[in-house]
Amino acid sequence: MTPLLQVSDLRVSFGRPRREVLHGISFSIAPGQRVGLIGESGSGKSVTALAVLGLLSETAAVTGSIRLAVPDGDGPTGRQLEVTTATEKQLAALRGDAYSMIFQEPMTALDPTMKVGRQVGELLGLHGHRIPGGSRSRVLEMLREVDLPEVGRIADSYPHQLSGGQRQRVLIAMALVNDPVLTICDEPTTALDVTAQAKVLQVLDRHFTQRSAATLFITHDLAVLAGVVDVAMVMLEGHVVEAGPIREVLADPWHPYTKGLVATSRLELARPGERLPTVADHFDRSIPVQGLREVPVSWEHRARVPGRPGGGA
Numbered sequence: 522m523t524p525l526l527q528v529s530d531l532r533v534s535f536g537r538p539r540r541e542v543l544h545g546i547s548f549s550i551a552p553g554q555r556v557g558l559i560g561e562s563g564s565g566k567s568v569t570a571l572a573v574l575g576l577l578s579e580t581a582a583v584t585g586s587i588r589l590a591v592p593d594g595d596g597p598t599g600r601q602l603e604v605t606t607a608t609e610k611q612l613a614a615l616r617g618d619a620y621s622m623i624f625q626e627p628m629t630a631l632d633p634t635m636k637v638g639r640q641v642g643e644l645l646g647l648h649g650h651r652i653p654g655g656s657r658s659r660v661l662e663m664l665r666e667v668d669l670p671e672v673g674r675i676a677d678s679y680p681h682q683l684s685g686g687q688r689q690r691v692l693i694a695m696a697l698v699n700d701p702v703l704t705i706c707d708e709p710t711t712a713l714d715v716t717a718q719a720k721v722l723q724v725l726d727r728h729f730t731q732r733s734a735a736t737l738f739i740t741h742d743l744a745v746l747a748g749v750v751d752v753a754m755v756m757l758e759g760h761v762v763e764a765g766p767i768r769e770v771l772a773d774p775w776h777p778y779t780k781g782l783v784a785t786s787r788l789e790l791a792r793p794g795e796r797l798p799t800v801a802d803h804f805d806r807s808i809p810v811q812g813l814r815e816v817p818v819s820w821e822h823r824a825r826v827p828g829r830p831g832g833g834a
């Protein structure tokens with residue numbers, strides 16, 4: 522099966538003199554597959570996400586290959602678009618349609634001067650889809666799908682009139698309204714409290730399950746990742762240092778950094794006066810990252826999580 526996304530030896534550098542921040546990463550995402558990208562701040566997660574949709578700033582130098590499958594309304598066409606050489610027009614035709622992205626901070630991603638219902642509706646019109654029943658009804662349906670209450674009132678509100686959790690769900694509605702085959706979620710719950718976070722994850726999980734849609738889900742929180750994805754990739758200083766089915770990574774982490782992540786994520790609350798262990802307690806930073814074995818990311822043959830579309834037994 523042609524993957525939706527195929528990244529090969531991707532390198533990204535910025536500035537003068539050039540500073541390389543992604544050092545040749547490779548991975549692919551099959552239709553319906555949920556892949557998580559976890560790593561500390563600055564490890565290259567967002568740069569990877571932006572590169573995939575051709576959204577890096579012009580100051581970025583990109584080498585390697587990023588291929589996106591080009592589906593039409595009836596499914597895969599077998600065609601692929603090479604993002605690193607594609608025109609803006611070619612990329613714009615895929616973004617917000619077959620491929621979408623949810624960012625961390627909904628306030629900056631939403632237009633503060635436009636009612637949110639119109640913002641969702643504009644995306645519908647953008648790609649020329651015909652909407653049975655009209656775009657207003659589809660917008661309200663989508664707001665309902667992300668579990669927003671009083672969808673009529675919400676649609677007629679400006680972003681600042683909504684709570685942070687509601688804004689994030691509006692952003693999710695925008696990302697999902699055109700039924701994307703792959704959604705890149707870049708820390709979609711980081712700015713939310715625990716209850717709003719759980720709600721957003723539930724909405725995303727339900728959508729991916731119902732539509733058999735794929736995701737590249739970025740987070741620095743292993744507990745969040747464990748609930749959403751089938752496969753995890755661990756990033757450290759611009760390298761993918763470990764990748765595999767999430768259950769295997771959690772049960773038997775290979776890289777010292779992953780071991781630290783797993784050990785600290787299982788923590789119970791510390792007793793008063795006790796310091797909570799950190800990843801640094803488990804991971805010796807004096808070990809140079811370069812030269813560590815990079816795990817070739819090839820998981821297509823592995824069983825998917827039971828109970829999900831396409832899942833194994």
Ligand SMILES: Nc1ncnc2c1ncn2[C@@H]1O[C@H](COP(=O)(O)OP(=O)(O)OP(=O)(O)O)[C@@H](O)[C@H]1O
Binds near residue numbers: 560561562564565569
């Ligand atoms: N436009 C840019 N110009 C120069 N350097 C950049 C630019 N964007 C990102 N970087 C650098 O690339 C590296 C990776 O950044 P990236 O935003 O991908 O990290 P991240 O893993 O997403 O971190 P976080 O979890 O904090 O969002 C960092 O060293 C960052 O400073």
